[in-house]
Amino acid sequence: MSTLQTPSPSHWRIPRLGVTGGIGSGKSTVAAMLAAHGATHIDADQIARSVTAAGGTAMAQIAQVFGSELIDDSGGLHRERMRALAFGDALARQRLEAIVHPLVGQATAQRVLQAEQAGAPLIVLDIPLLVESNRWNRQLDRVLVVDCSEATQLARVTLRNKLPPDAIARIIAAQASRSARRAAADMIIYNDAQDLGLLRAQAAQIAALFGL
Numbered sequence: 001m002s003t004l005q006t007p008s009p010s011h012w013r014i015p016r017l018g019v020t021g022g023i024g025s026g027k028s029t030v031a032a033m034l035a036a037h038g039a040t041h042i043d044a045d046q047i048a049r050s051v052t053a054a055g056g057t058a059m060a061q062i063a064q065v066f067g068s069e070l071i072d073d074s075g076g077l078h079r080e081r082m083r084a085l086a087f088g089d090a091l092a093r094q095r096l097e098a099i100v101h102p103l104v105g106q107a108t109a110q111r112v113l114q115a116e117q118a119g120a121p122l123i124v125l126d127i128p129l130l131v132e133s134n135r136w137n138r139q140l141d142r143v144l145v146v147d148c149s150e151a152t153q154l155a156r157v158t159l160r161n162k163l164p165p166d167a168i169a170r171i172i173a174a175q176a177s178r179s180a181r182r183a184a185a186d187m188i189i190y191n192d193a194q195d196l197g198l199l200r201a202q203a204a205q206i207a208a209l210f211g212l
């Protein structure tokens, strides 16, 4: 478990809760449940998709560095080629991340500011690669990890994305291990049950910890 950092009263601000977990763990579902209790949900994945959509802030740089090969017909990032590149060429992945991640960070910071100005009681940042990247640590007050077995991840992602098992296994292997994720957690929800009611009850307990 990481050390809890309580801001001093003079710097007191709206709490920021990072929610993370492996692919298919249920983090977006939990974040949406917390939003139903009144939290503002900021989705880093959705922000990453918007900066790499046609006209997105990352696209000019991506075209400059990678050429037209990574651009789809609409002018956005060609996701299928990007995935193939990212899994086959570590250097290319790093170059792409060096373009995209700072822009996601900036857009996220802007959304946080907007949520603070709007007086949100809790800001939930849904960040798939929170543990893999060390850029978020200092911006979060607490980290909630949604954890489940690889068998559960495989079953859920097979159902949702219709991806073959070996492709899902590759994604799981490229992400942080369960133990690394749990070591970064202040709170953990174990989400192996196929039961949204149970998950909702756990999310309600977390929301209550923040006074929601």
Ligand SMILES: Nc1ncnc2c1ncn2[C@@H]1O[C@H](COP(=O)(O)OP(=O)(O)OP(=O)(O)O)[C@@H](O)[C@H]1O
Binding pocket: 021, 022, 023, 024, 025, 026, 027, 028, 029, 030, 128, 156, 160, 191, 192, 193, 194, 195, 196, 199
């Ligand atoms: N406890 C549960 N009971 C039933 N279905 C669940 C449960 N938890 C998650 N799911 C389902 O599993 C799928 C994956 O959940 P979700 O999208 O929240 O995961 P995620 O961690 O955000 O995944 P990704 O990283 O791929 O975006 C969804 O279809 C969701 O409805």
